[in-house]
Amino acid sequence: MQSARLADGEWDDDSDDEESSMSDVDFLMLGIDKKGVDPKDDPDRVDDSFCHKNRYRKRTFKVVKEMPFSGLFPNLQRTRRFEGSGIAFANGSYYVVFDSLKTLGQVDLRFSFRGPENRLVGPVGDESQFEGISFNAPTDTFFVLRESFEHEEHGLVPVVYELKLTEGGANYQLKETCMVRFQLQDVNKGFESLHVFERDGKRHMFGLCESNYCKTIVGPDPPGLQRGNGRLVWATYHAPEDQYDECIWNVEKVIVVPEDAFLLDYAAIAFRGDFGEDVAIVSQEDAAVWVGKFDWEAMEFVKNPIPGEPAGQIYHFPRTDDCHKQYCNVEGAAWIDGERLVLTSDKSKRIQDHRCMTKDQSVHIMSLP
Template structure:
């Protein structure tokens, strides 16, 4: 079973993987506990599991702040109990202390990692735009915003995620946008681990490694030996999207060491027909070649 978030609703989807369908698994939508938000756009863009507390973090791409033209992401920590009458319980809602100048260029992907050497845990938030700033045009400034939770000691009811550093995606990865990321731990919570980052506009997946280091920024990203960037399947027809079929990839998750699960957004009005065939869907890809590249 996998959990899927949507940017136009606060409901969280639970969907059965092909393997799980043989165990009486049922696809369903879980209602957010605050019923007043039922018809509101959530701006959800990522969900990740906190294995330490058995909870989930859910990221809102941005929310409006009191400052004009300043937006910040927000992180919910929730517990999901499928057998409960209220399956989603919101434990906390904490702002990310990082300014974005627009409401649609914030955090696109989310992961939870633990630094084994120090014992500290972090959230990795993937920025959609270059250098976390949509006005930047540099080809090499894609960033993963890494934040550590911080509780305000003056007003204990408030909390925030404070940025403590950025991780640069290798310069060989020239994506026009960055839509999601996922980490596959070969052993529970241990690094090094595989990392997958997707591009919606280029319909590609980069697979690399994330490793732990003993000095700031405490983690490093590196490409595999062959700078592994994969095109998602194309058509042979000449189209304005260069034959792309998976035109709106918004999420990625490792199912295990040999399978990637991708989710796609709704097709845009000006996109070709083949883009609509794969819209709003869950896609499964086997990746044996990826996971045998480096041990």
């Protein structure tokens, strides 16, 4: 088989491939686990032709470096459970939240084993249910997301905590707790990722809904499982007016994620730089990342000017030698630069394939192919 030669002298490896005209969405679905319809079939069987396609090579991340959280910190504070759920860059380090711990993980740029500048910030504590973290430079504070909370007046809503590191950075103080006025349907399918920014003298946030339409995944034909219907919620902060009032995030707009981000769930969102147009959205279930552009003036994702063409591209986490998913629990993401991302993984679930254990509770640095 021969490849077509391009004008610049390079070869187009996809030109003679049978899937050359296949869309990223169709290719994504090709890689979904093929569950056996007969009880005698292997329930974890996959079609390994997915990994033999040229598209897989051209759309799969390259692992640069990775390490379990248990190897990063010199002092583990007698804990071994690190359910990494979000990551953000601040003042020369990356900070990680864990939904299993109240501590923050501070990791230097070397991501080295027991690095002397790596540490757990604050006591480990009980489960935090922290799902996302964002650093706000103007206030020098962190904003941490709790997926859902039962508010006595507003019902089931997301909650955002503002945290301030103490002098020396070894601990943090809680400054404020504010609910987001956005009604949720499911306690386990709320906001999964957070991005806080300030503009025009106001504080704003983006909250990424975990499920499609921000709705439930329970029941017959649940809307939360209808792929390609991701939602990003934009809200503005309002301070309490008096001692009897409470702070609140009021929703400005529900932004539609492009439908070619044809994902089963939405685990993390990362913008590159302050108001940078590059944006990445992670799917934990699909072990994939959609990369596109965002327009900060229109507060919308950038559409492809060619009608019917995708707004971004889907990339995949590397699979095992037999083409099974192994990055099954990625929940946090941040850009390092235009070519590399740093990602965090939660603990694998007992219902997942045993192969998922290898990469769980870890930090991963990957480059775009």
